[in-house]
Amino acid sequence: MHSVEPGSLQRLIRLVMDNDLCTSCGACAGTCPYLRVHGDRVVALDRCTRDTGHCIAACPRVPDARSLGELLPAATDVAPAYRARATDEAMRKRAQNGGVVSALLCWALSAKRINGALVAGGDAMRPVARVARSVEEILGAQGAKYTMAPLVALLHRLPDAGEIAVVALPCQATAIRRIATAVVPRPIRTPLIIGMHCAGALDGGALRQSVHGVARGRRVVRLDFVPSARDDQARYARGALRLEFASGDSAQLTPEQTDRISRAGCRPCADLSAEDADVSIGVDPSDPSHNLVQVRTRRGQELWADAVAADAIHAFPAAPETLADLRGAEQRKRSRARLAIGDGTPRLDDL
Ligand SMILES: Cc1cc2nc3c(=O)[nH]c(=O)nc-3n(C[C@H](O)[C@H](O)[C@H](O)COP(=O)(O)OP(=O)(O)OC[C@H]3O[C@@H](n4cnc5c(N)ncnc54)[C@H](O)[C@@H]3O)c2cc1C
Ligand code: SF4
Ligand code: SF4
Numbered sequence: 001m002h003s004v005e006p007g008s009l010q011r012l013i014r015l016v017m018d019n020d021l022c023t024s025c026g027a028c029a030g031t032c033p034y035l036r037v038h039g040d041r042v043v044a045l046d047r048c049t050r051d052t053g054h055c056i057a058a059c060p061r062v063p064d065a066r067s068l069g070e071l072l073p074a075a076t077d078v079a080p081a082y083r084a085r086a087t088d089e090a091m092r093k094r095a096q097n098g099g100v101v102s103a104l105l106c107w108a109l110s111a112k113r114i115n116g117a118l119v120a121g122g123d124a125m126r127p128v129a130r131v132a133r134s135v136e137e138i139l140g141a142q143g144a145k146y147t148m149a150p151l152v153a154l155l156h157r158l159p160d161a162g163e164i165a166v167v168a169l170p171c172q173a174t175a176i177r178r179i180a181t182a183v184v185p186r187p188i189r190t191p192l193i194i195g196m197h198c199a200g201a202l203d204g205g206a207l208r209q210s211v212h213g214v215a216r217g218r219r220v221v222r223l224d225f226v227p228s229a230r231d232d233q234a235r236y237a238r239g240a241l242r243l244e245f246a247s248g249d250s251a252q253l254t255p256e257q258t259d260r261i262s263r264a265g266c267r268p269c270a271d272l273s274a275e276d277a278d279v280s281i282g283v284d285p286s287d288p289s290h291n292l293v294q295v296r297t298r299r300g301q302e303l304w305a306d307a308v309a310a311d312a313i314h315a316f317p318a319a320p321e322t323l324a325d326l327r328g329a330e331q332r333k334r335s336r337a338r339l340a341i342g343d344g345t346p347r348l349d350d351l
Contacts (some may be wrong), residue, residue, distance in 0.1 A: 008053035009034060013044050015097070016061045020264040023201075026129070026150025027175035028055035030157060039126070040148040040204035058152075060174040061265065079294040080301075083284050083307075089166055094159040094332035096224070097283045100313055103193055104279065105138045105165055107312035108303060114192060115163040120149035124223045125208055129154050131164070144196075146223050146241070147284040148263070152176060155188055162189030169198045170271035177178040177276045184241020192299060197282025198227075199333065202241075206261035210228055211243060211251055218245035225258075270337035272330045282320075285325055290325065291319060 009032070016022050024042050029035040032055055034046045051154050056062050085098030091106070105117045115133070119141040122128035140240040152168070152175050155161050156326030168176060173195045180190040185207035207225045211220060222244035239255030253261075274280040284290040293315065295304045 009044065009048035009050070010060060012062065013047075015063075016059055017044060021061045021264070021268065023061060023169075023171040023227075023265045023269070024148035024150045025060060025169075025172045025175045027058035027060070027151035027172070027179055030153035030155065033251055035205055035324050037129075037150045037153050040150070040172055042153070044185065049345075058175055058179045060171045061268075079296045080296070081282070081318040081326075082293045082315040083287075083290050083318050083322065084293050084313050086181040086289045087314055091139065091142075092183065092289070094139065094142040096142070096328040097288050098291040099142070100197070100293060101167060102142050103130075103282050103312050104194060104281075104303065104307055105167070106135045107166060107307045107310060108192070109135060109138065111306070111310070113303060113306075114165045115160050116165075117194075118151050118154055118158075118164055118166040118191070118262075120145045120151065120167065120333050122149070123221070125220055126182065131158065143222060144224075146202045146225070147207055152179070155179070155191065161191050163191075165194055167194050167196065168274065168276040168277065169196055169201065170276070171269060173274045174274035176270065181305070182249045192303065193274075193277040193279075195277025195280040197273050197274060197280060199329070200266040200269070201263050202261050203259065203263050204266070210257055210261055214243065214251045214253065215245065218247050218249070220244070222248050267340040268337050270334045272333040273326065282326075284322060286319070286322055292322060 012028060022042060024040050026042060029037050030055065034044055034048045036043055036045055036057060060078060084100050086092050086095065086100055088103065091102055095102060108114045109117065117132045117138055118128040119130055119132050119138065121130035121141040122145065124143060124145055127145035127147060127149035127203035130141060131148045131154065132141060152172050153164065155166065155176065158164055165212050166176060173193050176191065176193055179188055224242040226240050226242060239258065241253040241258045242250055243252060244250045273282065273294060278297045280294040280296060282292050284292045284304050295301050307313050
């Protein structure tokens with residue numbers, strides 16, 4: 001259990017926001033009148049005079065041993081892992097990869113396992129957090145938005161949070177677990193957490209500015225990080241961000257350009273594969289038309305087994321070399337985070 005200490009918002013601002021460490025997960029906003037979501041940012045409008053509050057207990061950037069990645073388990077070793085894709089072809093067509101995130105949500109909603117899903121709607125350039133209460137709304141939010149939708153803020157306002165699924169980036173999955181176990185005035189019941197793998201998010205304003213330079217008036221309908229050199233048709237460099245326009249043509253931002261517009265708050269993040277999720281989903285690096293899925297909890301296992309048995313998803317055990325690649329990528333992200341933490345990220349004794 002995390003305890004709430006005096007001067008919560010002041011310390012959140014000093015430790016996290018002023019140090020450019022905020023991930024914009026949204027966990028601190030939603031119940032606090034001083035914290036507001038503006039696009040992909042969470043801002044403090046004023047200083048709160050209360051000595052206690054839930055904001056600092058919820059924040060995944062406020063150090064505890066786990067949030068700084070020091071004790072993250074090598075979860076890949078134990079979670080059953082699958083190569084998978086949605087059975088429905090139309091769903092796959094609109095999906096970022098194999099459509100497994102959406103297939104799982106749609107099946108869970110149709111089978112009345114959830115009342116709705118907290119997703120990132122809007123478009124590729126300006127995501128907006130939404131509660132999807134129908135299959136159509138879930139499908140309308142397909143595709144990855146590589147900037148933050150501070151969707152955890154909405155969770156506080158949902159009376160049926162325990163019956164909701166949240167599509168969460170790793171920092172958001174951690175924030176949700178923290179809210180659900182913290183000593184806070186209004187704790188939430190834990191939703192089903194569908195985590196997404198995440199190497200890092202982009203800054204919304206900087207992305208729009210960079211895209212403006214290459215789009216020349218064309219509307220972006222899809223963004224895609226080239227996941228691996230293996231599928232690269234020599235057209236896009238590894239780490240480049242591919243832009244697809246409504247007109248049907250495409251362009252790219254180079255790895256150097258995307259590096260310059262990445263969020264500062266992502267630097268000390270040690271979690272690649274959403275280790276706090278019930279089910280974690282990323283791209284299969286050997287074939288981006290499929291997902292790589294890790295089933296982490298009993299709740300996740302029950303949902304996964306039933307969705308596969310109902311033929312909503314085609315799944316096969318992940319290949320050992322795919323898992324070895326994932327372990328390598330997880331390790332590299334942890335190492336980068338340790339370097340960033342050594343660079344001045346707050347430590348437990350700063351609190
Ligand atoms: C910032 C970011 C970084 C990523 N980095 C990696 C990576 O390094 N390696 C990797 O394997 N995969 C990464 N992914 C995940 C990958 O891009 C796909 O989203 C994932 O494989 C799911 O594909 P799908 O076809 O099942 O999704 P779809 O069926 O297309 O559904 C995608 C779902 O994700 C939701 N969503 C989209 N953007 C966001 C967002 N910003 N915040 C919350 N929910 C969102 C949508 O609302 C939708 O419900 C990243 C995703 C994001 C958003
Ligand atoms: S990381 Fe999340 S909880 Fe922490 S300050 Fe930013 S939005 Fe708030
Ligand atoms: S890299 Fe970490 S902090 Fe940044 S968006 Fe992804 S999970 Fe959140």
